[in-house]
Every structure is written in C-alpha cells, then in structure tokens.
Amino acid sequence: MQSVHRPSSGEFDPDVVRDYLDEALAYAQREDYAGWDPYDGLTSPVLDPFARNTFTRLVCMHGVHKFPANLRPLLGIEKRRNAKGIALFATSYLDAYEATGDETYLQSAESLLEWLWENRAIQSDNPSWGYPFDWQNSNKFFLPEYYPSIVASVFVAQAFVRHYDLTGDEESLEVADGTCRFIMDEINRVQVREFETFAYTPYDDYVVINANALAASLLAVVGDRTSTEEYGERADEVMAFVLDVQDEKGAWYYSEPSDQSHLSHDNFHTGFVLESIHDYLEVCPDEDLQAGYENGMQFYREELFDEGGKPRFESDKRYPRDVHASAQAIRTFVKDGSPESLALAADIFEWAMANLFDESDGHFYRRRGRVLSDKTPYMRWNQGWMCYALGTALAHAA
Incomplete structure (x- = not known):
C-alpha cells in the first residue's frame, strides 16, 4: 500500500x-x-423470543449495537x-x-x-428495497426485514441511474423510473404546514428530512432523464420543504418537528441532504435553494469537522468519529x-x-x-x- x-x-x-x-x-x-450490520440484532434466534414489542425490540437491537464487544457470533446472527x-x-x-x-x-x-433486480422487495409491484433485518426506528415505527423504505430504495435506484448515465442502458433507467413510481404512489404522505412531505415507508407517518431530500433528488434526476414533468413538480414541492426547515445556521435536524428529533445536526445525514440538493440543482437550478445549499455547506465544513479532517458525530458532539x-x-x-x-x-x-x-x-x-x-x-x-x-x-x- x-x-x-x-x-x-x-x-x-x-x-x-x-x-x-x-x-x-x-x-x-x-x-x-x-x-x-450495526442494527441487525433482531435477526438473532436467541433474542427473537424476547423482541415482541417496541421496548424489548429496542433493548435487543441497541444492546447488540452498543455492546463494547461483538456479540453476533454468540447470538447466531448471520452475515447477509x-x-x-x-x-x-x-x-x-x-x-x-x-x-x-x-x-x-x-x-x-x-x-x-x-442481484439487486432479482432481490427487490416482494411487498411492492414497483422496484423497491429494504434492509435484511427487522428494524425498530425509536418509537416511531417497526419495519420487518426486507420491507421497502424510501432511503434504501433511493440508493439502489441511484446506482441504476449511474449505470444508465455511463452505458446508456435503458433498462437501468426503467428500474429507476419504477422506483420513482414506488415513491410517488406508495410512500405515505404527511402534511407539514403547507407542505405535503414523504414519510419514511409506506407504513408510517415519520417525516425524516434526509429521506425527503433523497426522494426529491431522485425524482428530479429521473424526471430530467425521462422528461417526466410529474416527477419534477413533486421534487420541487418536497425540496421547498427541505429548504423551509433549514435553520438560520444552515443546519437541519434529523426529523420534523425538530423538537422531537433524536439527533440534532449530525454529520452524515447532513451530507445526505447537501448531496441531494447538489444533484437536484444540477437539473433544477433555483437561486433560493442555491443560497441554502451554500449556507449548509459552510455549516457542514465549519461545524462538523475538527482539525485534520476528523469528523464530528454531531455539531456539539465530537465522538465517536x-x-x-x-x-x-x-x-x-x-x-x-x-x-x-x-x-x-x-x-x-x-x-x-x-x-x-x-x-x-x-x-x-x-x-x-x-x-x-x-x-x-x-x-x-x-x-x-x-x-x-x-x-x-x-x-x-x-
């Protein structure tokens, strides 16, 4: 090396x-x-009899997640x-x-x-994906293994868009277009003030900022590639919400309402939002959003990293890196x-x-x-x- x-x-x-x-x-x-995976504790056959409600699922999942040694081999948790x-x-x-x-x-x-195409979620008629483990998201919702979510599906669709952009393979663009249909038709919508936002899955009403930014970005990019005005219009609406919840420092909380967010201004979710805005702006220029992006980038650079490129976990929390x-x-x-x-x-x-x-x-x-x-x-x-x-x-x- x-x-x-x-x-x-x-x-x-x-x-x-x-x-x-x-x-x-x-x-x-x-x-x-x-x-x-850090959050795969609920796949343990040893813990399964105990993980029967929100509280016990959280105890089992985060017990495995936060224990100072890797318990997975002892708990029968398989690599997936x-x-x-x-x-x-x-x-x-x-x-x-x-x-x-x-x-x-x-x-x-x-x-x-x-492999991704062959292993898409069976719960949807549209191309979508989930995690290979049961997941309890705080007290907001429980998502069974492989059930699709907006974030997992967007990242997979982005890979297909990348393949289309490099090779011109129309089938890859069709997969990404199908994921946009999943977002448009199946992800729950939640009214937040004057904004119609996306929930995290088709099964909950939890409004997560980075999930909305990711969805808007994919809709804008695929809408640009396929000339689908409906996608672009929906992306505009959702990105207006993302800009609205940016605070005066240029930062975003994890979820809305912000006073119920379990994270303040954390590192990688801020990166998700900023990258999503960047990709959106490449196909949908907007002066107000550009100003918000630049404000957010300044906060990201100045408040979420220490000297020598060390990443802070949150703006007011250095560790863990x-x-x-x-x-x-x-x-x-x-x-x-x-x-x-x-x-x-x-x-x-x-x-x-x-x-x-x-x-x-x-x-x-x-x-x-x-x-x-x-x-x-x-x-x-x-x-x-x-x-x-x-x-x-x-x-x-x-």
Whole structure:
C-alpha cells in the first residue's frame, strides 16, 4: 500500500486512491459482499423470543449495537447481503470504470445490479428495497426485514441511474423510473404546514428530512432523464420543504418537528441532504435553494469537522468519529468541487485511511471513540460506504 499523499491543491493522487479502493473491494469480494450490520440484532434466534414489542425490540437491537464487544457470533446472527450496501459497491465499481476504462469494474457492477433486480422487495409491484433485518426506528415505527423504505430504495435506484448515465442502458433507467413510481404512489404522505412531505415507508407517518431530500433528488434526476414533468413538480414541492426547515445556521435536524428529533445536526445525514440538493440543482437550478445549499455547506465544513479532517458525530458532539461520516463527507465535498471543500475532503481521506483502515486484510473499522473503538467489520456501514467514497474520489482525481 502506498503512503497517503496529496498535493497542496487538495487534489487526490489517483494511484493511491485506486490502491485503497481495490483492496477494500477485494475484501468485500472475498466475503461475497455479505456481513454484519450495526442494527441487525433482531435477526438473532436467541433474542427473537424476547423482541415482541417496541421496548424489548429496542433493548435487543441497541444492546447488540452498543455492546463494547461483538456479540453476533454468540447470538447466531448471520452475515447477509444488504441491498443498500450492494448499491454502494455497484456505484463504486461504476465510478472506477469511468475513471479507468477497465471493463472488469463494469462487469462487477453489472453483476451486483442484476442481484439487486432479482432481490427487490416482494411487498411492492414497483422496484423497491429494504434492509435484511427487522428494524425498530425509536418509537416511531417497526419495519420487518426486507420491507421497502424510501432511503434504501433511493440508493439502489441511484446506482441504476449511474449505470444508465455511463452505458446508456435503458433498462437501468426503467428500474429507476419504477422506483420513482414506488415513491410517488406508495410512500405515505404527511402534511407539514403547507407542505405535503414523504414519510419514511409506506407504513408510517415519520417525516425524516434526509429521506425527503433523497426522494426529491431522485425524482428530479429521473424526471430530467425521462422528461417526466410529474416527477419534477413533486421534487420541487418536497425540496421547498427541505429548504423551509433549514435553520438560520444552515443546519437541519434529523426529523420534523425538530423538537422531537433524536439527533440534532449530525454529520452524515447532513451530507445526505447537501448531496441531494447538489444533484437536484444540477437539473433544477433555483437561486433560493442555491443560497441554502451554500449556507449548509459552510455549516457542514465549519461545524462538523475538527482539525485534520476528523469528523464530528454531531455539531456539539465530537465522538465517536464514524466511518460513515468520513465516507459521506468525502463524497459530498468532492461533488461540491469548491477549493475549500476539496481540501477538506483530502484531509478527511488522509485521516480515514490512517485511522479506520486495516491494512492486514483491507477492511475498514466503524469508528474511533474517545476511549473505545469499534473495529467490527460491518459490510454496509463500513466497507460499502468507504468504497462509495473512494469511487467518487477516484472518478474526480482521474
């Protein structure tokens, strides 16, 4: 492995980035892209008899999640493929293909996209995806394994859009179009003041800011590719809501109403919102939203990172320093493309490779804490996200 290096311009060395990406992808390939997840505790056959209501499900899920040692082997929790993680790997392969022209990357991406198509949710007539584990989202809703959600479905659809943009494959665009139909026709809608917002799933009424931003972004992008005015109009409505709930500092809470949000201004969800706005603005320019984006980017750079590219978990909470935050930030800042964002992205890359990468086998750690660190090799949360970031950096550097 080459040492991490970047010129003073804030640019990435493409050879170094590709080395890290190839090692990380090789690890994922050896594991068949299957692994544990921070929130997979409810798949334990040992805990299943106890996880029968909201409270006990939360205790079991977060007990496994937050325990200082990895209990999953003892609890019989199996490694699984996660559709969202597979989409991240597929996108990283597509980015590497764009950067290098190496057809093996494209072949790997298309194999994963085929798996995603074959493993879409059976609860919907439209292409959509969920997580491979039961999930209790605080006291808001319970989502059984594989039941579709807006966030998982958007990330998968984005991988198909990326494939269409690189190859012109109309079938991939049709998949993404089908996911837009899932969002338009099946995701619940919730009235928030004058805005008709999206819930998180077809089964709840929980209004999450980043989920709405992601949905609006996908609708705008696919609407642009397919000339579907209905998608663009709905995207405009939802993005107006996202702008409305941005506070004067340029930040977003996790959910609306903000006084009921369990997170304040956290790192990677802020990155989700900003990247979504960026992609929306590329096809739907808007002066007010552009100003909100720039205000949000300034808050993101100044309040959610410490010196040397160390990611804060929330703006008022330094630890733990999470791999998901590092990865999303690299992608968000590289896509932003401003000199200050690129310089910070390179600092984050250096910090992450020095502190979260295991050179012995190519896997990434989850997080560094003030006292304890979590080195469990989560496939989606660690490996998928960092490959996603490295693919973005490689495409930019090349």
